[in-house]
Amino acid sequence: MEFQQVIEGRRSIRKFEDKEVEDNKIKRIVENVMWTPSAHNNQEWEIFVVKDDEIKRKLAKAALHQDFVEHAPVVFVVCGDKNRCRENEMHYLFMDIGMVCYNICLTAYDLGLGSCIVGAFYPGEVSEILDLPENLIPLSLVPVGYPAEDPKPPRRRTDYVHWIK
């Protein structure tokens, strides 16, 4: 797919077909994450690939009952590892994990899949559900599946550029 098409065409998808995502596509997504840039090359991400129905149901509940999380065939839980990041550089961890999430979404779109970055959830509940160690902070859920909707792009701002000449 053309790069510009990937950038403009990716949408947040919240309805998925009842169809499995092939393992080779899941593997491509997690392999692409490897190429995400990170501060000091920290690569401080840990990703849990959740296909289990009961766990997905619990994750959706932890995400303020955003039910589409449960109905996605696969949910990537993207965590940041505090131990791989200096204490006064936590902003790097947040930036790096944000890029991981976008990487997942762009790769998914390129593979014909839909995705949505989900940031509204109780991190404590997600840690409990996945029995995460204390050093891992769950920062995003990214449900992925074959899209069952084709939403219009939400309105974009164009007034954010400030040329300084």
Ligand SMILES: Cc1cc2nc3c(=O)[nH]c(=O)nc-3n(C[C@H](O)[C@H](O)[C@H](O)COP(=O)(O)O)c2cc1C
């Ligand atoms: C950090 C972050 C958190 C988000 N959290 C949620 C969420 O909890 N639930 C949801 O439905 N969408 C969530 N979104 C998706 C945004 O609503 C969406 O990206 C935005 O409306 C633009 O639409 P588009 O992705 O189709 O371009 C989140 C996006 C980002 C980047």
